[in-house]
Amino acid sequence: MLKFLFRQIYNNKRIIKYLISGGTAAFVDIVLLYIFTDFFGLWYLLSAIISFLIAYFVSFYLQKFWTFRDNTLHNIRRQMIIYFIVGVTNLGINTAGMYLLVDKFKRHYLIAQIIMGALISFSSYLIYRFFIFSKKDNSINKKYNKNSMEDDKENKRLKVLIATGIYPPDIGGPATIIKSLVKSLKENNIKIKIISYGDNINLENKKIKFYDKELYLVDRKKITRHIKYFLAMYKLAQWSQVIYVTDIYSVGYFAYLLHKIMGKKYIVRFAGDSAWETSAANGWINDYIIDFQNKKYNNKIEKLKTKRKKILINADKIIAVSKFMSKIALIIGVKKENIEVIYNSVDFNDLVDIKEKEVEEIRKKYGLGAKIIITSCRLTPWKGVDEIIKILPDLITKIGRLSFIIIGNGRELDKLKKLSEKLNIRDNVFFLGRLKHEETLKYIKAADLYILNSNYEGLSHALLDAMYMKTPILSTKVGGNTELIQSGKEGILVEYNNKEELLNSCFSILNNYNLAQEFTNNAKRKLINFNWNNTVDRTVKLLFEYA
Template structure:
């Protein structure tokens, strides 16, 4: 294994009590390292202090951007100089610059293409994620594409949670032997999840209602507008719960009103993990109608709590979901296919049970112990 690395600096933009995949992942990974006797320091953004067995250094998000970046850079230099390896899960530019200055070994986890996401949110591109990689964009977007490739090529190893993302990263100029695929792991279910009945009562759904749920940031590529259109075409007993927030919320709310289904669609906003899992478990079907997904953690969670899945056959989704085995895959943007898949879920209970069983078998292989065993050798090499 080489040198016995003993000190780690973990860098992330979000960390508990923040909600989100990177926050959950880094928190658990830091705890696992500490339990194995490693010294751990976390550098992140945020304001709320927590009592943890390892050090967490937070830079307040409320600070003006120049001051925030300056303090972040200074904290990385002060905290990171004594670490043997830096594991970057966000804040990539300041982390790479500070790490290079201190000549540290840098490992980075890439879970998506921030340049494409930013361009989509700003309305600067209409290209799909794959077309975006090879199509000339405006100067502002090309700058972010260059920056993304620059900092990714400066680290010793890149970890991605899917083969699809590995192919993207290789397209940014990173050699194949420096990109390692490690699939995400399922977390243990929190205790005392709310029951199906409690969730349905909270949202005013009856036991006879057909309960559809989707979870995610409300952005264009999540396909939530199409999901609303499909729900509007189905029987009035079909209800939709949308958990998440984002720039598309006002447009989606107006669409629900225009389609006269505002009473059947609930925008639940952001929710903490325990409530989200309770809501997914109470639903009849989980839908992720996305046009882009590196490797969806919420699909794992839907399998874990035993809710049938409908999702698109794009990006990293087919690496987790096998059509008709542990979920239903549909072509992206195909409203008729989404309509048919929902009708199938509602009308074929035996088919649903087969999908649920297949999902639970799939996640048995995606354990935290496996993830840790695959990640530690990369960090300590």
């Protein structure tokens, strides 16, 4: 009997140690609670907070050095911070539980503290065991420190974590460009790992192998996606020397948090203002992006602006994709010396095989004597696709048969379909949804005119694609568009949502072949300013500088 008992104690010694450590901390908590409340006359909730914090430090040292036998000191600061975050969370839960049990259910405050302590102890064990003091993490770090780190030092390879929201197999130009950037950085002897959201994640991708797997995808359909992304990014960040962030939504905020927790350096590719985009997409504002920066709004919008500002001003470097986005960063509060303009590029499309036969098939399907107009964008209010549809009846009257192809998805889709039906041009408007980048290029090449009636662009991938495919362009005088197109030379720029200018400019290009050819030839020549090798070289230089 005693032998069986000792065997059980030995087999479960970690749990027993945890209970002893937790019990010791709980004893300290309860004794101090009693002393502060009954002897010093403090309000019981204030007593609970003070005693909880003291017991927290007792618990940390016992759990780290005795229960989980983690004697390492190199990451104790990180562990303390995470442990503190867990402690503060537990403090909130403890305080709320104490209030409910004492004030609502009329339990004695000591009994209430025992109940809350038991619940918090159980949840904390799981966090300590599998996250903060995980032996798996220690063995991985040990293996990395002894093997991978020595190998990388010998090879002098920079280690970069690319944190993004989109990556192939996601479709579209931005995802394709990030994949091309990964390839080019690896060719520059930089070791890369990528974390991204994705769809239909298979079992292999669910198994996290942080140090021998290049790409880790988090299922964007899961309700726990943000938690999983942050935890995975946290572990991958330990491997990397610098984080390259491609947006300032959740991904950018996670990089900011890791910067605060771990001191991890990060560089932000600033292509769009998440606060403005979110507010505009939800219909909360109608203001132009420049006006948005200095105007005061309700708490919900101001919180978005504050969050975005924190991400940007704490970054080690901001890569603005255009002079316009550089201006936005300055208005937000980023220091001028922390901003560098590196244009988007398009000549990575050289790798795409565009077969003329497939382009002709598109022209036959949507043409057959009709002019083809195309746009490719997210279907959001500021993209102005509805105003393009509104001019179609008059444009058809002027030029005859016409097909308008819309590539992209978004919350405006149903509204745009109803609008085309209302105007009795349903047979002239084709909604193709999201397409792979290669497919999108084929449709752009097949078109007689590319239109982007947008109220805001950082530096449009879509316009670069149209320039590369030698398709005439009609766009708006906003954002980075003016850095790509000089109106009357590489295309025509009009005021946003100006129906008269849109209609007349469409007619001018579609009705004048020589003018259209002049625009496309000039646009193709201007692409030399948007060179992929230059983009890569300057990005590599920054990564080494801030690693």
